[in-house]
Amino acid sequence: MKHLTYGMILLSLTLSAAIFGFFYAWVCSTMWGLDAADPRVAISAMQAMNASVRNAVFAPAFFGTPVALGAAAGLLLMRGHLRSAAAFAVGAGVYLCFGLVLTMMVNVPMNEALAMVAVPADVESAGVIWREYSGPWQVWNQIRTVASGAAFLLALSGVMMVGRERV
Template identity: 30%
Template sequence: MTRSNAVTGAVLGAATVTTGLIAGAFYVFSCGVMPGLARSDDRMYVAVMRDINDVIQNPVFFLSFLGALVLTGVSAWQLRATPYRRWVWTAVAAYAMAFLVTVTFNVPLNDELAGTGDPAALRARFEGPWVAWNAARAVLSTVALGCLGRALVGYGRAGTAPGRGRAGQGRGKRADRSGQGPAETAGSVRRGAGENGRSGRAQPGSSGRNRA
């Protein structure tokens, strides 16, 4: 594998990992965090969601959230001439939609929840839409993850040795059929020279017998 292929594979792998991290985060919100908060009272619900929205704005999350989009886009460009480009471009489209859902719907709802007001009213305007849009971005990011995983498997199989091994075996067989080793070639030359010498010595005797 060349250095260029190694870099391409590394970018595709990094895109898959970061997308998986974000898909997992959205999935956990859908399956655990939000159903758990739904059991709390209005004041507790608003307070906890405000804390979550505050602490999640950290370098680790942003590195994954933004990195997944950038790395998937770079990988799509690197693999533009390969059979796996459709998988990666589908992943780009799916994750880009998840990104837009977050920026267009979830973040504004978070900002609205951070404002002042009655906790019951704030929760009523926030909970239903936020949960629905989070489910949508969870599905979209999971689709992106699946497409990247499929592309990664295909790219890994293409870079393995069996195809190259078969080509090497074919070259070896052609070499065996087309020629011999140096020792065998020298032996063939000596045998040919010996046969020619014996043939030359036998010719005078046979001519004499014919004249007799």
């Protein structure tokens, strides 16, 4: 049981750090680069990236993070590590609500709407489309970035508490 618990802790830290890094990269490079590009290129590039992100490499971090955090919380609870379990459970809830569900309810519909757009030939029309998409998309992405970072930090604090709790 101890090895399973530590394995799940390691998996949850890895997945939560991976998804935080993924969202963070969009904040500090990808979207800034697209905003600086010709909007026709930005629209086409974003359409291509959104189409490619649904893959077996991305799925474990995106979908597995709340599962791994929740499983670690359950295993820690069964071993009597109440505060550690609570940190992992809160991390799971934060990511589930403000990472995964937010993405599915807000960012994915925005991406699907952009996928239906035919890239205009003129820069001005493309610029309007891109600005209407990019600004709101980035606000929601920043929220899920902060949430996934918070989930990782909560899990990390749970790890730090494991050694201090008396069982």
